């Protein structure tokens with residue numbers, strides 16, 4: 249895309265006018281591009297987190313109780329704690345869980361009950 253063209257553009261990040269050498273350049277400098285990227289990633293994270301919250305909220309606890317095998321998210325809802333706490337319990341050996349595949353941990357419903365035995 250690089251060529252001899254010169255286009256006056258407005259930086260998406262700082263709003264300053266600059267001369268771009270390609271038609272797809274969005275930021276005036278490497279620094280701005282990096283900051284814009286960071287801001288975008290941050291916004292994505294917040295959005296994903298919000299989506300997750302909605303999913304958890306929309307999942308009634310009764311439906312989780314009826315399941316035989318729980319995800320870490322289910323277990324955290326059931327135990328009224330964070331997912332990290334569930335992972336901590338698993339890592340400490342207090343809660344038996346199985347990694348059926350990478351990033352997919354299942355916990356047997358009865359194992360959660362054993363915590364209180």
Ligand SMILES: [Zn+2]
Nearest residue numbers: 259262276280
């Ligand atoms: Zn800029």
